[in-house]
Amino acid sequence: MGRDGAPAGTTEKKCKNCKYWRPHVFYEGIGVCTYKWPWKMTFEDDSCEHFEPIKIDKPGFYWCATCRTRVTPEDYMYHLAKGHRLYPMPYVEPEVKEELYSVE
Amino acid sequence: MVDLVFEIGGPQGGGIESAGQIALRAFMLKGYRVYGTREYHSNIMGKHSYFNIRVREDRALAPNLPADIVVALDAESVFTHYNDVGEFLVYDTGVLSKDIDSIQSMSKYLKARVKEELDANGVPHTVEGVIKLLEKRGKRLVGVPLRSLLKTTAEKAGVSLVSISRAINTIGLAVGMSLIGVEVEKLQKAIELFFAGKQKVIKPNVIAAQVAYDYAKQNFGGIHREVIPDGPHINTDKPRLVVSGNDVVAMGKIAGGLRVQTYYPITPAADESLYLEKFEDFPLTPEAAEKLGLERGGIVVVQTEDEISALNMAIGASLAGARSATSTSGPGLSLMAEALGYAGIIEAPVVITLYMRGGPSTGMPTRNSQSDLFAALFQGHGDLPRIVIASGDHEEAFYDAIKALNWAEKYQTPVIHLLEKAIANAMKDIFNPDLSNVVIDRGKIEKNPPKPFPRFKYTEDGISPRAFLGDTVVWYTSNEHDQFGRRNEDPVERIKMQDKRLKKFETAAKEIPLEDKVTLYGDPDAKITIVGWGAVKGAALDAIDKLKEEGINANYLHIRMFMPFPSDYVKSVLEKAETVIGVEGNALAQAAQVIRMFTGFDIPHLVVKYTGRPIFVAELVESVKHILRTGDKKVVLSLGQ
Numbered sequence: 037m038g039r040d041g042a043p044a045g046t047t048e049k050k051c052k053n054c055k056y057w058r059p060h061v062f063y064e065g066i067g068v069c070t071y072k073w074p075w076k077m078t079f080e081d082d083s084c085e086h087f088e089p090i091k092i093d094k095p096g097f098y099w100c101a102t103c104r105t106r107v108t109p110e111d112y113m114y115h116l117a118k119g120h121r122l123y124p125m126p127y128v129e130p131e132v133k134e135e136l137y138s139v140e
Numbered sequence: 141m142v143d144l145v146f147e148i149g150g151p152q153g154g155g156i157e158s159a160g161q162i163a164l165r166a167f168m169l170k171g172y173r174v175y176g177t178r179e180y181h182s183n184i185m186g187k188h189s190y191f192n193i194r195v196r197e198d199r200a201l202a203p204n205l206p207a208d209i210v211v212a213l214d215a216e217s218v219f220t221h222y223n224d225v226g227e228f229l230v231y232d233t234g235v236l237s238k239d240i241d242s243i244q245s246m247s248k249y250l251k252a253r254v255k256e257e258l259d260a261n262g263v264p265h266t267v268e269g270v271i272k273l274l275e276k277r278g279k280r281l282v283g284v285p286l287r288s289l290l291k292t293t294a295e296k297a298g299v300s301l302v303s304i305s306r307a308i309n310t311i312g313l314a315v316g317m318s319l320i321g322v323e324v325e326k327l328q329k330a331i332e333l334f335f336a337g338k339q340k341v342i343k344p345n346v347i348a349a350q351v352a353y354d355y356a357k358q359n360f361g362g363i364h365r366e367v368i369p370d371g372p373h374i375n376t377d378k379p380r381l382v383v384s385g386n387d388v389v390a391m392g393k394i395a396g397g398l399r400v401q402t403y404y405p406i407t408p409a410a411d412e413s414l415y416l417e418k419f420e421d422f423p424l425t426p427e428a429a430e431k432l433g434l435e436r437g438g439i440v441v442v443q444t445e446d447e448i449s450a451l452n453m454a455i456g457a458s459l460a461g462a463r464s465a466t467s468t469s470g471p472g473l474s475l476m477a478e479a480l481g482y483a484g485i486i487e488a489p490v491v492i493t494l495y496m497r498g499g500p501s502t503g504m505p506t507r508n509s510q511s512d513l514f515a516a517l518f519q520g521h522g523d524l525p526r527i528v529i530a531s532g533d534h535e536e537a538f539y540d541a542i543k544a545l546n547w548a549e550k551y552q553t554p555v556i557h558l559l560e561k562a563i564a565n566a567m568k569d570i571f572n573p574d575l576s577n578v579v580i581d582r583g584k585i586e587k588n589p590p591k592p593f594p595r596f597k598y599t600e601d602g603i604s605p606r607a608f609l610g611d612t613v614v615w616y617t618s619n620e621h622d623q624f625g626r627r628n629e630d631p632v633e634r635i636k637m638q639d640k641r642l643k644k645f646e647t648a649a650k651e652i653p654l655e656d657k658v659t660l661y662g663d664p665d666a667k668i669t670i671v672g673w674g675a676v677k678g679a680a681l682d683a684i685d686k687l688k689e690e691g692i693n694a695n696y697l698h699i700r701m702f703m704p705f706p707s708d709y710v711k712s713v714l715e716k717a718e719t720v721i722g723v724e725g726n727a728l729a730q731a732a733q734v735i736r737m738f739t740g741f742d743i744p745h746l747v748v749k750y751t752g753r754p755i756f757v758a759e760l761v762e763s764v765k766h767i768l769r770t771g772d773k774k775v776v777l778s779l780g781q
Contacts, residue, residue: 060304062151062186063214065234065287068304077294077304079287103244104186129303131341132185135157137565139182139506140405 047089052080055090058127059101068127075127090123098122142172142197142368144320145204148313149190149221150213151245152180155309158334159211160191161567163313164382165330167195168569170322171371174382175200175678176567177754179781182407182505187245188216190781197372200568201533201678204757205779211316213286213308215267216243219254220781222270225279229271230316233283236268250781282360284315284352293351297344306341307348314352319360321367324353379572385563386411388534388570389493392541393439393465394419395573397580400440400457400464402450407505408564409467409495417441447472451479455488459616461608463545463582465491470499470512473519480554481520486616486625487596487604487641489548489583493541493557495564496674498752507752508562510674510725513734516556517703523638525645527551528703529656530558532677534568536700542578543656550583551648552603560725562675562754587611594623598636602643649704657706660713662695669717670764671697671710671743673731675754676723682757687764694764702734711739721745721767725755749777756780 051057056071057078068075071086092098095109102120115122146163150156157178164174175194181187192203206226212218215238218231240251240258255265261276263269271281289311290304310331317327328346335341373380383391390412393401403413421438429435440457444450450466457464468476473494483490496512498504516528527547531537540557548555586593589607595614597604604623607614615625620637622628628637662684670680680696687694697713699706714720714735722732722743727750732743747763749755759779766775 062154063304063308066290066304066308077290079291102242105244127304129305131303131306132153135153135155135305136185137157137178137180137407137506139180139407140410 049083049087050080051078051082052121053087053090055088056086057090057123058125059099059121059123061099061104061126061128061132064101092116092122096124098124099126101126142195142371143204144195144209144368145207145226146193146195146209146211146316147190147207147221147224148193148211148213148309148316149188149217150309150312151216152183152187152189153185153305154213155305156189156191156213158306159213159309159313160193161382162310162327162330162334163191163193163317164567164569165333166317166322166327167193167371168373168380168382169326169329170368171374172197173200173371173373174567174569175202177203177562178565178567179753180506188220188781190217190221192780195368199681202675202682202757203566203754203780204682206758209316209319211312213312216246218267218270219243219246220250222274224781225274228280228282228316228319229274230282230284230312230319231267231271232286232312234285234287236266236271236283238267240265282315282319282356284312284355286311289348289351289355293344293348296351297347303341303344307344310345310348311352314349315356318353318356324349327353380569381572382567382569383534384411384565384567385534385537385559386495386565387415388538389467389541389557389559390415390419391573392538393491393545395538395575395578396542396545397463398439398465398545399462400442400454402442402444402453402457402464402466403468404444404447404450404472406447406469406472408497408561409469409472409493411564412467412493412495413441413443447475448479451476451483451490451492454490455479455483455486458488458490459486459609459614461610463549464489465493465545467493467495469495469497469505470515471502473512473515477520480526481522481524482618483554484520484522484524484526484641485618485620487552487644488554488616489552491541491544491548491555491557493544493559496558496560498750504752506561508560508675508725508754509750509752510560510676511727511730511750512558513673513702513726513730514728516558517734523642525642526553526703527555527645527648527701528558529555529701530674530699531563532674532698532700534563534566534570535573536677537563538570538573540700546579546581547648547652550581550603551644552583552606553644553648558674560675560754562725566675589614592624595625596621596623596637596640598623598640601647602640602645603647604640645704652701652704654706654709657699657701657704658709659698659700660695661698663693664695666693666695667718668692668694668764668768669697669713669720670694670723671699671714671720671731671735672723673699673702674725676725679755679757679760680723683760683764686757686761690765692765692768699731699735702731705734705738707738710735711741714739714741714743719745719768721747721764723747723755723760725749744773746774747777748774751778751780753780
């Protein structure tokens with residue numbers, strides 16, 4: 037089984053499976069396409085001709101969209117095995133700091 | 141009378157702050173008083189946060205539940221707040237199938253409680269299950285396709301919409317506002333006010349608001365509920381500000397002539413200093429410029445390496461003649477203990493603004509508490525009196541910040557000004573402060589000090605004239621000293637010097653007016669007296685009104701000064717009442733113990749809350765009725781997530 041429970045090798049050509057797509061750090065199903073600047077908001081089930089499948093096959097730091105957390109090279113396999121959706125990084129809005137409280 | 145609660149929740153950093161701020165402004169434009177409580181988690185990003193907004197005609201001083209409208213921007217908000225829903229829940233139809241177990245950011249304890257309730261009602265552990273449960277309860281459920289409306293917004297805005305959170309939040313907010321008839325124009329104006337100068341943010345949000353209103357109109361007939369009319373404060377010429385407790389203390393300090401503020405960043409205190417940093421250089425009014433012979437003013441704000449340094453630096457500034465203060469919260473005060481004693485023995489005027497959060501230790505940094513009263517009163521060793529005050533709302537906090545600076549210099553002592561996180565982080569509308577009666581009293585200052593200078597001269601009232609470093613030679617030592625500040629351990633002189641220091645507080649107790657120490661609200665002849673302090677005031681004032689509607693006549697004794705303590709007055713009020721109920725935001729009922737210490741009066745009934753959340757009006761009303769019904773000695777409150 038591949039990520040998100042989809043059978044390995046049968047990746048649908050949708051944003052959520054594309055290497056150019058970054059899932060929103062908070063809101064599910066929404067993200068940005070980083071294929072070209074300026075980036076564009078898209079939804080996980082959108083698709084386009086620039087699709088290239090995402091490959092999560094090497095140990096590394098990834099963003100687990102299912103758990104909404106950063107995962108380490110040591111535990112990324114655990115998340116993959118559970119069918120979680122891993123990405124190289126999430127999309128964090130540039131203004132996020134204006135929405136956060138200072139906590140010390 | 142309109143008394144509305146509007147709640148909006150979502151992931152921390154996901155636009156909840158701006159949604160709350162915009163909602164506050166929209167309700168103000170509609171002519172209402174507002175009070176917005178922010179709840180957020182200490183992990184900073186991603187965990188659940190929410191804004192509870194109280195909207196009233198006359199005064200809004202405390203949060204309340206249930207909420208007339210709950211806007212849940214994600215599944216976690218639905219699971220967290222479904223029991224807060226009074227009438228409407230606005231939710232995202234895109235998360236209906238979301239199972240509670242799939243939400244990793246949610247506390248396992250809350251999950252367990254929610255699942256238990258869903259099981260008991262025979263519904264699944266999904267958002268859809270919660271919706272079914274709320275249907276059974278007769279709530280009105282407003283499903284909104286957030287993603288679809290977001291797409292429409294992006295198309296209409298014609299821009300690359302990458303401020304996603306700030307469009308989603310506006311859509312949710314706008315649907316909620318449309319249900320009660322707050323005009324879209326007012327919401328759009330509020331967006332423009334909050335994002336002033338940021339056209340790239342304003343445009344898509346104004347469009348998002350319109351898209352959401354149009355959707356609500358088509359799908360819910362525009363308005364589901366009785367429309368709230370224009371409030372009494374619409375189109376008046378009395379300007380209002382919307383400020384946090386941190387802001388308003390900073391404003392008070394500026395008005396009170398503060399010259400030096402030191403701090404080490406800590407929640408929920410740091411925002412006060414960050415606000416002051418904006419005023420390191422500012423133009424004076426023409427009147428002030430003429431009076432002072434200066435064109436510009438400024439406050440030196442220094443972030444030090446730790447809290448001990450912060451207080452020591454403020455003390456140093458004070459000795460050099462600057463009005464100085466620091467601000468911190470419980471863990472910071474712990475570190476300041478040694479410097480506090482130093483300020484006491486050298487009689488240095490300095491204000492410590494102490495914001496209370498959940499302790500002990502790091503505790504719950506972003507949650508509310510009133511548990512640092514003992515620390516404020518007893519921090520430090522030796523016979524070390526100080527002035528300790530606590531503000532009950534934003535207006536009090538503004539004027540108390542000014543008075544604290546005056547008392548520190550007049551009585552040459554540390555003044556600890558207590559505020560809870562519930563006030564520090566709450567946003568409230570206030571009318572422009574009246575500065576006509578503001579006086580800056582710097583106390584006894586020797587302008588032509590002799591050499592050597594008897595800085596600690598024995599006087600009738602215990603207060604010795606000060607001279608500033610640089611004007612003469614002054615000895616300051618943390619050791620006991622003689623009138624000239626030179627180290628001295630002579631037993632006879634020790635008595636004189638210690639008594640001199642204590643005498644100042646007798647003078648302060650006599651001179652500070654009673655209205656700055658304590659206030660009795662409501663019928664002075666009521667048989668039931670609720671006694672509290674700090675932010676309890678807001679909930680208590682609403683509670684005595686609600687109780688009156690039910691035929692229960694109670695008054696509220698609001699304590700504002702704990703040292704020197706207004707013993708005689710407090711004792712007389714408490715002894716007059718047939719039933720006395722102490723209300724506090726801590727587990728030990730610290731104020732009740734302080735009252736017993738100073739008056740001998742033992743408060744027989746206690747209502748305490750130490751969940752880290754503020755006291756909601758509804759739970760206070762119920763707890764008072766419970767005590768009257770059962771005679772129970774103690775009620776522990778727990779409302780709110």
